[in-house]
Amino acid sequence: MLPPLRTVRAAFLGGFMLIFTVWLTSTYYVTGRLAEAQARSASIYAQFLRDQELLFTISRQVLLGSVYVRDALIESAEQSAAVAHYQIRNLQAQVERELEHYETIDSSVDAAAWRRLEKELRDYWETAARLTAPESASRTWKAASSLLHTQVIQQREVITQLSDEIRQMMARDYLQEEKQLNDVHVQLRRRLWETTAVAVILGFGVAFLATRYAARLEAQIREDHAEVARNRGDLQRLSERLVRVQEDERRTVARELHDEIGQALTAVKVELAVALRSVGADRRAVAALAEARMVTEHALSNVRDLSQLLRPAMLDDFGLPDTLKWYLRKFSDRTGIRTELVDDRLSERLPTDVEVSAYRAIQEGLTNVSRHAHATSCRVFVQRLPSSLIVTVEDDGRGFRAGRDSTGDQGAGLGLVGIRERAVNLGGTFRIESGDKGTRLTIEFPLTAGAQA
Ligand SMILES: Nc1ncnc2c1ncn2[C@@H]1O[C@H](COP(=O)(O)OP(=O)(O)OP(=O)(O)O)[C@@H](O)[C@H]1O
Ligand SMILES: [Mg+2]
Incomplete structure (x- = not known):
């Protein structure tokens, strides 16, 4: 017994809706997460580039600063010292601006390392400024060279080392972030495969049920067709039989009418003719017999017609x-x-x-x-x-x-x-x-x- 068509239609519709819902929600979720991950990846990369740029600027300015100090010490002239002093303060201001701007950005690098770098930078610029102060012009070359090596170059080395450390930290963080993003990608891909597998399994389930239902429907239709054909055959045979029986019956009735009643009426007619001849001069009897013969003849003619009509x-x-x-x-x-x-x-x-x-x-x-x-x-x-x-x-x-x-x-x-x-x-x-x-x-x-x- 097949379930009602309306129930089957509702079940199939429900099945397909479920598949579409699973597919749609998972696609929506995965594309949303992918967009997020991409945005995050782009912002991490931009941050990484900015960090690198800043460190590069710091190293360059520090190096430039040490060059100005050395030049001022070598020339040992008051005027060149003043120019170097001014340039150093300029470099310091530039670096501090960069750092200030940098602080507003959410940096992933350890804050302590930055603070150490800032402190070293401050000390460095102070030393450089001190060495290019007006009185520095009177120093001997030897004293100046010793100051350059013991203070400026040493501090510059420390700063370079710190920058390298920070750069390594940044690279490590960047790689870590990239790895996390990669994990997110892998997770999303797995999720997509999982939902696709669920949707495909559901689809196969619905298709299997639909095919089975269609096969049962087909079998039932074939059965119904066979039954209709059987019934039609039965009806055809019945109708043939009815027509034949009707014809036989008509033929029998026609023959009975013709042979039995027709013969009887003919006999009556003959007898009436005999009676008419032998009745003599009794006029009433003659008239009655003549009337009877006419009625009989009429009846005989009707019986013949009827018999012919029934089955000629x-x-x-x-x-x-x-x-x-x-x-x-x-x-x-x-x-x-x-x-x-x-x-x-x-x-x-x-x-x-x-x-x-x-x-x-x-x-x-x-x-x-x-x-x-x-x-x-x-x-x-x-x-x-x-x-x-x-x-x-x-x-x-x-x-x-x-x-x-x-x-x-x-x-x-x-x-x-x-x-x-x-x-x-x-x-x-x-x-x-x-x-x-x-x-x-x-x-x-x-x-x-x-x-x-
Ligand atoms: N030659 C015709 N001219 C006009 N109408 C006709 C003619 N033949 C049939 N019809 C119409 O078709 C109908 C069906 O005819 P059909 O012979 O099947 O039935 P019937 O004559 O009404 O009854 P029944 O034959 O069973 O005694 C008739 O009632 C009549 O309206
Ligand atoms: Mg008719």
């Missing part, structure tokens, strides 16, 4: 064209509607089933003309083709909306349905064309080996 013996004896001629004449007499029969190449007898079905179809068609069409004339056309018999009944009546269904299913009536059933039972077709200018029924019976009953 002439259909079996003389075939379709003669029976149709007789039937159309009777129809015109009865209804006042002009009839015309056109038969083409019907010299040979046809299979009984085909003859009977064609006759019944024409009978029903003409009955409908008289009952519904308000027609003044109608035409019956019977044509034999190499492999089929075409029967057409057309009238000039008011027509009807046959377009509703050209297969003969026109509502409550059974006449057209019966025609279609007979045609289908013999493997033929039935078509109705109807409009303002009348109605045409066309029935085609195949004359293949199977139809030769």
Whole structure:
């Protein structure tokens, strides 16, 4: 038993929504984290570059400072000392500005190392300034050289060493940060793979369920088709059987009417003729017997007509064209509607089933003309083709909306349905064309080996 379609549809929809939600949220999360990591990586790199630049500037200014001091000491002139002093103070101001600016930036390097560097720098600039003070011009070369080596160069070495340490620290921090970022990347990649795997598994699950459901549905549809085909076959057989039974019954009743009642009435008629001859001059008796003979004759004629209508013996004896001629004449007499029969190449007898079905179809068609069409004339056309018999009944009546269904299913009536059933039972077709200018029924019976009953 399959679950209801609505439940299945809701389940599939839910499944797909779940897959999409998993996918979307994970993609959103991963892209967000990636963007964050990228921004962080860019800012760390910029910081690293700034740190390097600062250290480089410090080293360069310090070196330049020591050059100015040396020049001033070598020249030992008051004026050059003043210029060097001024330049040194300038360099100091530049470095301090850089450092001040640097402090506002969040540096990753150990603050203690920076403080030590700042202190060493301050001492260095003080020493350099002292050595280029106006009185320094009076020093001897020897004293100046010793001062340069013991103070300036020594302090410069310390600063260079400290800068190197800080640079190493920065490089270490930078590498550490890079490693962390790399870890984040690895984590995100794993996360992406995990959610992709979950979504794929879910997708496979939904696809598997859908395929299984489709297979079950297909099996059920096949079963239903088989059952419908079985039922249709049963119906077809039943309808064939009904038509045959009806024909047999009509033939029996027609024969009974003709043979039993017809014979009895004929006997009564003969007896009445004998009685009439032997009754003599009794006028009342003569009149009564004559009346009785007339009634009997009338009844006999009615019985014959009825018997013919039920199942014309002439259909079996003389075939379709003669029976149709007789039937159309009777129809015109009865209804006042002009009839015309056109038969083409019907010299040979046809299979009984085909003859009977064609006759019944024409009978029903003409009955409908008289009952519904308000027609003044109608035409019956019977044509034999190499492999089929075409029967057409057309009238000039008011027509009807046959377009509703050209297969003969026109509502409550059974006449057209019966025609279609007979045609289908013999493997033929039935078509109705109807409009303002009348109605045409066309029935085609195949004359293949199977139809030769
Ligand atoms: N030649 C025709 N002209 C106009 N209307 C027709 C004609 N033939 C059939 N019809 C319409 O089609 C309907 C169905 O016809 P059908 O023979 O199936 O049923 P019926 O004649 O009403 O009843 P039943 O034949 O079962 O006694 C009719 O009621 C009538 O309205
Ligand atoms: Mg009818």
